[in-house]
Amino acid sequence: MREFKRLTPYREALKMLLNDLKELNEIEEVLLSEALGRVLAEDIVSPIDSPPFNRSAVDGYALRAEDTFPAREYSPVELRVIDEIVAGEESKAKVEPGTAVKLMTGSKMPEGANAVLMQEMAERDGDIIRVLRPVAPGQNVAFAGEDVRKGEIILRRGQILRPQDLALLKSVGFKTVRVKRKPHVGIIVTGDELIEEFDEDALKAGKIMESNSIMLTGLVRQYFGQPVFYGVVPDKEEAIKSAIETARGECDLVLVTGGSAFGDRDFAHRFVELLFHGTTIKPGRPVGYGERVFIMSGYPVAVFAQFHLYVKHALAKLVGARNYEVRVRARLTERVSSQLGRHEFVKVWYENGEARPIKKKGSGIISSLVESNGYIEIPEDSEGHLEGETVEIVLY
Amino acid sequence: MREFKRLTPYREALKMLLNDLKELNEIEEVLLSEALGRVLAEDIVSPIDSPPFNRSAVDGYALRAEDTFPAREYSPVELRVIDEIVAGEESKAKVEPGTAVKLMTGSKMPEGANAVLMQEMAERDGDIIRVLRPVAPGQNVAFAGEDVRKGEIILRRGQILRPQDLALLKSVGFKTVRVKRKPHVGIIVTGDELIEEFDEDALKAGKIMESNSIMLTGLVRQYFGQPVFYGVVPDKEEAIKSAIETARGECDLVLVTGGSAFGDRDFAHRFVELLFHGTTIKPGRPVGYGERVFIMSGYPVAVFAQFHLYVKHALAKLVGARNYEVRVRARLTERVSSQLGRHEFVKVWYENGEARPIKKKGSGIISSLVESNGYIEIPEDSEGHLEGETVEIVLY
Structure with missing residues (x-):
């Protein structure tokens, strides 16, 4: 009888993992058009004031606000239009008392003017405009460096x-941006019971459709990584050893599913110097990690929990990502119980400020993942939450 | 003096827009590995029970639960192991009283057995196992169709x-999936004041770096679309007319930025039969829509609001997407006031259950978008919210 001698507490294992991994140094310079979703590698300093000058925020008339203070609907102030410019042009005129310059949204403010009257608010008659209401200093002006x-x-x-x-980067003159290289994440799926091609007879005889690879591929993509699938490897010591060695040589991180427990055919953990093996998480307890390799469960739900509780944070560490999780608060629609000593990953459906725990249990039940859009974590020292309690949800 | 004769209320305009657009019929059949983020075109029915048979959820011993009921640590029950199978194999043995079959996680349950004892819980001695505690019927069994x-x-x-x-689809035998074609969204940027190449002198003389195209390209990608950029078009009636006609011929939806108001050079709205032009939204009031064309503002913040309040929903309609928004509730850290009669788009930073309104105003202030991660909508009949009120946030 072999079992985990000791389950490493969730947070302790996470800390060991994050301490073991180093942030990637490699930086790629990519076009802004290729940069959506990439992780910024360095602080960005603006090379210019933006806007570079005081400019009009509307189409209208640049004027001296003071001139308009006496304006009333029954006694409009009249100003003489001394210049008219179009977008991207600049007026050389100086706005003296009693005058105005017609300009466009974005136009540089002419000398002497300190406010803009919206075009729609002026009555125009030849080169005279009538102002019906006072304009405040600074009104409709976007100031330099604002x-x-x-x-x-x-x-x-x-x-x-x-x-x-990306729009902000472009607006201050950047065409490219320096982002972190995507971590390469090797995915190795083990298990003689797995098949890749649908075969109903084989399924009825005990085979199982392999689905961890497509799930992990998607998860790795969602969290900054570049997945590399090494295929389904048979439950043979040599084959697994060689796949892990190849993947570790080519990738930043390796995920091996299946064979994380101590079954007779659970080989994977024999080839890696593990920092921890077996933690308090539920589901997913047999997870192991060492030398940039994760040993994960075979069951999809356990794999999914292991990914969110450990692998996601490892990927964020590799690229130095911030704010990669959406954490929200919600009222539980029913109680959730949790085993003391276990860090439970409880799937929920979050909507309208409420979280409904997904009742379907069992780590093979992929539909329970499909019916959920987030999870609650219940740490080792908690027995769970009551109906109506406010809990924190991580959305996925 | 020309102004909008009437501002269409936000929801009324949205309804006109969504009524005008038809869901795309075209469906693409893509490999599961290409389907992440795509929108499912039809309901999916499982062709099989999954699991297809009762199977073991652990590595261990399939047995008759009844046999173990008397088991105690001080008086174990002994069972004889009559067969041992590996993953993906099937035992032909029948579990009679007093016997057990050794099997693996995922193995089909042999005839006669109704529970599985985890391997780690059994003491093995030759072909005898000792059971120290009772096992409940159904324990560690994943039932057919569960x-x-x-x-x-x-x-x-x-x-x-x-x-x-995708994992669920794969697990029941799918290799491909039918998704909606991505809507093609033409992006036309107008404005003589805009430049694409950084030129500090030109900026100081009144030019502006064009940044709407990169922003809209990214937003369209985030919301199921395929952006097609038609470049920066000069403020010339013929050029704008021809760009709109080309884009409308090639795309499902066209976004034209700049020229949505009634300035002398705001041409775009002259070439489209608009269903509405000018709505109560703030910022972004001059938005117009008709004949699959959006006439949008030139200012990035207004464009961003117009996208989230109108274009996003139009794209979701085209592909029939559900649950495309993350709406959360949060406590306002300070009061937000809103103009009666306007449907305000208020940017906030959401974190730890709290929403902090972004104070920076001005529709040219892209940094206010960068400092936010969501928005509140305050409808026409509300003057805003008090500090501490719970509000709904749409995350972006």
């Missing part, structure tokens, strides 16, 4: 680049 | 495919 200032850090390393981040 | 049943709908049309969805 968006970002030259020398200011506008994006920080570890940012997962979103469309608006 | 995951999904033959004929059951396992995924519904409109599902945005996640790693676990």
Whole structure:
């Protein structure tokens, strides 16, 4: 009878793992158009003030606000239009008392003017405009450096680049951006019972459709990685050893599913110097890690939990990613019990501020993952939560 | 003086838009490995029971639970092991009273057995095992159809495919999946003041770096679309007309930025029969839509709001996507005021159950988008929210 001598507490194992991994040094310079979802490798400093000058925020008339203070609907102020420019042009005129310059959204403010009257608010008659209401100083003006200032850090390393981040980079003049290389993640699936091609007779005779590879491939892509699938390897000591060695030589991280327990054919852990093997997580207890290799369960639900509780954080560490999880709070619609001494991964459906625990149990039950969109973690010292309690959910 | 005669209320305009668009008919059959993030085109029915038979959920001994009921640590029950099988094999033995079959995780349950004792819980001595504690009927058995049943709908049309969805499809035998074709979304940027290549002198003279195209390209990709960029088109009636006609001929949807207001050079709305032009949203009021063309603002923040309030929903309609938004609830850290009669798009930073409104105003201020990760919508009849109120946030 062999069992785990000791289950390493979840957080202790996570700390060992993250201490063992080093952030990747390699940086790639990519076009902005290729950078969506990539992880920023360094802080970005703006090379310019943006906007570079005071500019109009609307189409209208640049003027001296003071001139308009007496304006009333029954006694409009009249101003003389001394220049008209179009977008991208610059007026050389100086706005003196009693005058205005017609300009476009984005136009540089002419000398002397300190506010803009929206075009729709002016009554125009030849080169005269009538102003019906006072305009406040600064109104409809976007001031120099109001968006970002030259020398200011506008994006920080570890940012997962979103469309608006790319727009900001472009707006201050960048065409490319330096991001972390994607970690290569080898995926090795073991198990003689697994088949890749559908065969109903084989399934009825005890075979199982292999589904961990497609799931892990997707998860690795979601969390900054480049998956490399090494195929389904038979439960033979030599074959597994050789697959792990090859993958470890070619990848930053290796995920091996199946054979994490101590069954007669659980070989994988014999070829890796494990930092931990067996932790308090449930499901997924037999997870092991050492030398950049994860030994994972064969069951999809256990693999999924192991990925979110360990592998995801390892990938984030490799690229230095920040804010890679969406954590929300929700009211539990029913109680959830948890075994003391176990760090439980409880699947939930989150919607409208409420979290409904998924009742289907069993680590082979993939549909329980499909029916969920997030999880609660219940640490070792908790017996669970009551109906109506507010809990933190990690969305996936 | 021209202005919008009437601002269409936000929801009314949204309804007109969604009524005008038809869901795409075209379906693509793609490999599961290419299907991550795609939108399922039809309900999926499982062709098999999964698991197809009762199977063991652990490595251990299949037995008759009744035999173990008297088992105590001080008086173990002994059973004789009559067969041993490995993964993917099937035992032909029949488990009679007093016997057991050794099997692996996933093995088919042999006839006569109704529970499995975990290997680690058995003391083995030759072909005898000693059972120290009773085993409950059904323990460690995964029953046929427990995951999904033959004929059951396992995924519904409109599902945005996640790693676990692909795993479920694979586990019941699918190699490919039918998804909606990606909508092609033409992006046309107008404005003589815009430049694509960084030129500090030009910026100081009034030009502006064009950043809407990279932002819209990313947003379209995030929401199921295939962006097609038609370049920066000069503020010339003919050029804009021809760009819109080309894009409309080639794409399912066209986004035109710049020229949505009634400035002298705002041409775009002249070439499209608009269903609405000018809505109560803020920022982004001048948005227009008709004949599969959106007329959008030039300012990035307004464009971003217009995208999330209108274009995103249009794209979801085209592909029939469900659950494409993450809506969470949060406590406001400070009050937010809103103008009556306007449907305000208020950017917030969401973290730890709290939402902090972003103070930076101005529709040119891209950094305000970068510093936020979601938004609140405040409808026309509300003046805003107090500090501490719970509000709904849409994350981006």
